[in-house]
């Protein structure tokens with residue numbers, strides 16, 4: 015299920031809006047399955063489609079230039095609001111593998127990583143510059159990402175460094191599962207449990223009485 | 224205080240600034256709880272400590288009177304079935320629709336004593352920060368991360384920076400914790416607390432009841448915060464004493480003496496600090512589609528041209544969606560609906576405050592008004608106090624407990640273009656119905672506005688009522 019991601023190159027779509035919430039990325043009523051896939055067509059449904067279900071030509075992901083986007087370039091606090099992981103699943107199902115933004119909602123950021131979507135927080139100036147270029151008809155709207163080197167490159171020759179904790183980079187590179195990584199340290203957790211029982215016995219005593 | 228709680232939950236350091244942090248409690252709900260449990264089963268994984276995990280049905284349930292064990296929400300039955308099957312298989316306590324303990328996760332966690340001071344609590348829901356109101360460190364997350372907690376009792380987290388928000392001054396009588404937190408979001412912005420754990424402190428917070436503190440912490444996520452927290456004190460202990468899952472007898476005494484040590488040290492270090500005086504706080508109502516787009520009820524809606532370029536674009540869009548113009552005041556704006564409930568303001572004190580206003584009065588003609596208690600316990604207690612009659616006679620629907628129209632699950636939303644005053648926490652586009660225009664406000668403002676059929680300044684109460 016998990017596909018390693020060492021590098022990525024593709025079209026980037028600009029969506030420079032402030033505080034884009036996960037309700038907007040995918041509406042509650044479009045989360046109609048307990049599965050973790052099948053949300054692509056519902057991505058940004060309220061912006062992408064008109065009331066009669068037809069596509070709104072002006073919405074960025076509907077424009078031929080950006081239709082096949084693998085990157086989304088967004089504003090600040092992208093993915094704020096609800097913790098719904100379906101927001102990430104919808105982006106992924108649509109083909110987006112990396113979101114570059116000024117900043118992210120913290121739950122969304124982590125949800126991205128756990129689904130091997132690369133969230134890249136670049137700060138205001140770099141993002142504004144990238145968006146400006148992406149919108150210029152003469153510029154090829156493409157980005158490429160090198161996970162090993164933590165570098166984002168633009169089709170117009172700019173290079174941006176970003177950082178992510180090493181264990182997440184490792185996860186992206188190898189497709190490893192974070193639960194397995196933690197289970198490998200189960201002894202630490204057992205030791206903690208034993209100590210904690212002495213320190214805060216009431217946390218146990220109150221359970222299931 | 225955050226440091227102390229963190230240190231007492233630190234299992235191991237993962238390197239690169241990441242810690243392995245113990246989660247004491249996990250709470251699951253019907254929207255995603257089943258997804259997580261099912262995903263574990265498929266991969267042959269076990270829940271490490273089922274006795275620490277609690278589940279209930281709140282999001283996709285019907286709240287109309289006489290509901291059954293199923294739901295009319297499209298695809299809802301699949302979510303309910305998944306949760307029930309998952310809880311059975313993993314031996315997890317489930318408070319289902321027929322259970323007296325059922326309710327919105329963030330309402331029942333403190334109400335049942337599952338959330339305790341100094342404990343960590345994980346839930347696949349962004350408003351888990353609510354439990355900071357009793358001094359618990361609540362973490363909201365997605366379904367995959369909750370699987371991690373279920374399997375390991377831990378979370379991998381970078382220690383978040385801590386922000387202290389000190390609040391001074393006495394809230395004017397008609398202003399509530401909801402007005403306060405809306406105002407804070409307006410002042411600090413929707414990313415004013417981004418990534419931080421916010422410790423709310425100061426005399427204003429100390430004077431608040433526990434339920435108001437829960438309201439305050441509920442919207443910490445709307446500041447972008449990882450979570451919010453209020454130091455536990457005697458009011459907290461009094462609130463928790465005797466709750467079913469809180470410790471009893473000797474254990475209670477031991478717990479209290481530990482909890483008393485959680486108070487922040489005088490010289491404690493904070494990554495950020497701010498101090499705000501709320502002595503003149505007036506009722507707040509949102510005008511836009513993000514909680515930061517908020518203003519005092521009788522002040523003009525800001526001109527987008529006066530905002531920063533990014534905020535300007537968002538404000539333009541929001542005003543178009545909301546059908547409002549800059550310079551107008553919200554007071555007097557005609558309404559189609561009023562909603563009272565949610566994890567923000569669906570507790571007994573909220574219902575009482577609204578009922579005091581509604582007693583002997585009726586909502587405006589043609590206005591659809593709902594009161595949805597945050598939990599079955601709240602509902603029962605309100606009925607014992609006769610509040611249901613007051614709501615009913617005022618023209619409010621009196622509903623079963625759940626999230627209800629706080630969000631639109633696909634069936635029971637408000638209509639397109641309808642303008643609603645709501646005690647909930649999110650005014651996002653389409654949140655309460657396709658095209659519905661939501662104005663966040665306090666329960667007091669909701670009740671008064673429902674009667675008047677237009678957004679109303681709660682200060683009109685100050686003289687009498």
Ligand code: SF4
Pocket residue numbers: 282327328329348350565566567625626629630647648
């Ligand atoms: S009441 Fe609203 S905000 Fe609270 S948990 Fe339910 S849907 Fe979420």
